[in-house]
Amino acid sequence: MVDESVKHKVNTVFLEQPSSSFIDTGLKSAFGFVESFLIPTLFLSFVISIFRNSNFGQNMPPMPGMSNRKLDADKNLVSKMNISLNSFAGSPELFEECTEVVSYLKNDTLYKMAGAEIPRGILLEGPPGTGKTLLAKAIASEADANFISIAASEFVELFVGMGAAKVRNFFKKARENRPCILFIDEIDSVGRQRGSGINMANDEREQTLNQLLAEMDGFTDNEGILIIAATNRKDILDSALLRPGRFDRTITISLPDKESRRAILGVHTQNKQLDTGINMDLVAELTNGFSGAQLKNLMNEAAISASKRGEVIIKESDIMNSLDKLLVGIVKKTDSRSDESRRRIAIHEIGHALLAAQFNEYFELKKVTIQNTYSGAGGYTIFNEHANITESGLYTKDLLFKRLVIGMGGKAAESIFYGDDHVSVGAVQDLKQTNSLAQRMIGNFGMGDKLETFYNENVDSERTPFVGRTFGIGDKYSDKTKETFDKESLFLVDKSYKMAKDVLSSQQDLMELLIERLLSERTMYGSDFMSLMETTDK
Numbered sequence: 001m002v003d004e005s006v007k008h009k010v011n012t013v014f015l016e017q018p019s020s021s022f023i024d025t026g027l028k029s030a031f032g033f034v035e036s037f038l039i040p041t042l043f044l045s046f047v048i049s050i051f052r053n054s055n056f057g058q059n060m061p062p063m064p065g066m067s068n069r070k071l072d073a074d075k076n077l078v079s080k081m082n083i084s085l086n087s088f089a090g091s092p093e094l095f096e097e098c099t100e101v102v103s104y105l106k107n108d109t110l111y112k113m114a115g116a117e118i119p120r121g122i123l124l125e126g127p128p129g130t131g132k133t134l135l136a137k138a139i140a141s142e143a144d145a146n147f148i149s150i151a152a153s154e155f156v157e158l159f160v161g162m163g164a165a166k167v168r169n170f171f172k173k174a175r176e177n178r179p180c181i182l183f184i185d186e187i188d189s190v191g192r193q194r195g196s197g198i199n200m201a202n203d204e205r206e207q208t209l210n211q212l213l214a215e216m217d218g219f220t221d222n223e224g225i226l227i228i229a230a231t232n233r234k235d236i237l238d239s240a241l242l243r244p245g246r247f248d249r250t251i252t253i254s255l256p257d258k259e260s261r262r263a264i265l266g267v268h269t270q271n272k273q274l275d276t277g278i279n280m281d282l283v284a285e286l287t288n289g290f291s292g293a294q295l296k297n298l299m300n301e302a303a304i305s306a307s308k309r310g311e312v313i314i315k316e317s318d319i320m321n322s323l324d325k326l327l328v329g330i331v332k333k334t335d336s337r338s339d340e341s342r343r344r345i346a347i348h349e350i351g352h353a354l355l356a357a358q359f360n361e362y363f364e365l366k367k368v369t370i371q372n373t374y375s376g377a378g379g380y381t382i383f384n385e386h387a388n389i390t391e392s393g394l395y396t397k398d399l400l401f402k403r404l405v406i407g408m409g410g411k412a413a414e415s416i417f418y419g420d421d422h423v424s425v426g427a428v429q430d431l432k433q434t435n436s437l438a439q440r441m442i443g444n445f446g447m448g449d450k451l452e453t454f455y456n457e458n459v460d461s462e463r464t465p466f467v468g469r470t471f472g473i474g475d476k477y478s479d480k481t482k483e484t485f486d487k488e489s490l491f492l493v494d495k496s497y498k499m500a501k502d503v504l505s506s507q508q509d510l511m512e513l514l515i516e517r518l519l520s521e522r523t524m525y526g527s528d529f530m531s532l533m534e535t536t537d538k
Contacts, residue, residue: 078148078177081141088131088138089263090256097251098139105143105226119248121216121227125234126253129293132230133185140181148174149183152190155208163208171215178224187229193238216246255291258284258387264292268299275315283319286366288384298322329375337372345370345378346518348426350511351413351504355406356383357530358503362399365526370518397447404496407434412500438492448488510536
């Protein structure tokens with residue numbers, strides 16, 4: 001993200017008024033007193049009263065420059081969607097869940113006769129880019145309902161009361177357009193736990209949230225209205241917002257697995273011409289951890305790459321080059337590095353790749369390259385856990401430790417070939433990732449020798465609490481516990497580094513062969529790498 005700062009220089013000219021012959025000196029002195037003392041005092045008192053009065057702005061008209069779009073109940077808010085649920089390529093269970101939502105929107109009478117209450121709200125939870133907004137639109141389209149959407153951040157304004165007024169207007173618009181689906185995107189921006197702020201702006205957000213809770217609670221008739229909200233931070237939402245009667249159901253949309261990624265790639269290649277022989281299964285494997293939006297972007301980049309050549313047919317090289325671009329940045333067409341620099345990088349990357357191939361009971365090597373990029377990466381290695389491990393999410397201590405070993409492989413390889421005193425700074429990112437994983441193993445996963453049952457909230461990278469929730473908590477761990485935590489974490493990293501050096505030192509001849517091949521080809525895919533290893537073993 002690039003921060004842009006624009007400074008405006010304003011020249012102010014004070015124009016003096018001519019003295020009046022109608023005002024005597026005494027009167028001038030009186031007005032001078034009013035001008036110099038009373039007026040500033042009254043103005044300051046007025047400003048203070050504004051900030052003391054939490055109801056300021058409750059019934060005020062919108063201020064100039066403020067967002068009036070939702071307060072004016074713009075007709076453009078209401079729309080009809082034309083998106084099929086079939087366009088959402090994901091897990092069949094998720095498709096079934098959404099089909100059920102459409103069913104009770106279309107056949108609410110049947111559900112009522114059965115004694116079932118129609119859910120008032122559905123919360124879509126999942127990482128960015130997984131299709132939460134697309135799902136909401138598809139549900140509205142399939143149910144033939146009007147669709148009204150808003151970003152929750154649009155509710156919050158400068159003055160207290162403005163956001164609550166927007167919420168009331170938002171629901172009023174929905175009641176005028178039943179059947180209707182109200183979609184609130186990024187609801188965590190207004191639905192965070194109350195009492196979490198340390199400044200005055202929190203009053204406006206809390207009042208907005210209170211109004212949202214009241215509107216959802218059924219004090220007014222919400223028949224024919226379904227509220228769908230999206231967030232990627234369910235953990236920070238206010239508990240009152242999540243209770244049944246407001247959001248009755250939560251649908252979790254996870255990052256797609258391999259089969260889902262393959263299906264999503266199929267959707268985004270329907271309007272594109274692909275060269276014969278492209279291994280889309282390999283693309284699905286290499287894009288582990290990609291969201292649907294990222295997969296769409298990948299295929300778009302591949303189409304752009306083909307267009308640059310003056311062609312409309314996408315080749316496998318277009319997809320692979322686009323994948324490299326998204327993962328590590330733009331690859332330089334010319335390599336001005338010296339032979340020694342390229343060799344050092346090849347040694348570093350072979351250290352990672354050989355260890356990943358060595359621990360093939362857990363990992364599958366996908367690619368190793370020494371291609372230079374504008375992002376600063378001189379080379380990189382791609383590997384991932386086998387699909388059954390990823391899908392189960394059951395990562396063992398042995399597996400995670402071997403990930404540490406692979407992470408230290410680059411530094412270990414440099415140490416073997418150049419000596420400890422001549423190891424480069426190329427391992428800085430490896431050290432960062434390895435130490436972070438070691439801290440999570442000890443602090444979150446209970447994988448320490450002494451701290452077997454310890455959980456440290458401060459190193460949980462999946463949660464980033466905002467200042468309000470942790471402001472008054474303080475550090476609740478003793479100095480001895482923190483010292484033990486540090487020692488155990490460092491011990492894991494040191495142990496993994498030693499193991500990496502031991503494994504690689506015992507296969508130095510194989511490393512030499514692999515290094516020369518990588519220098520020659522610049523890029524090696526996992527299958528070729530493994531074949532060369534097997535041939536050498538024979």
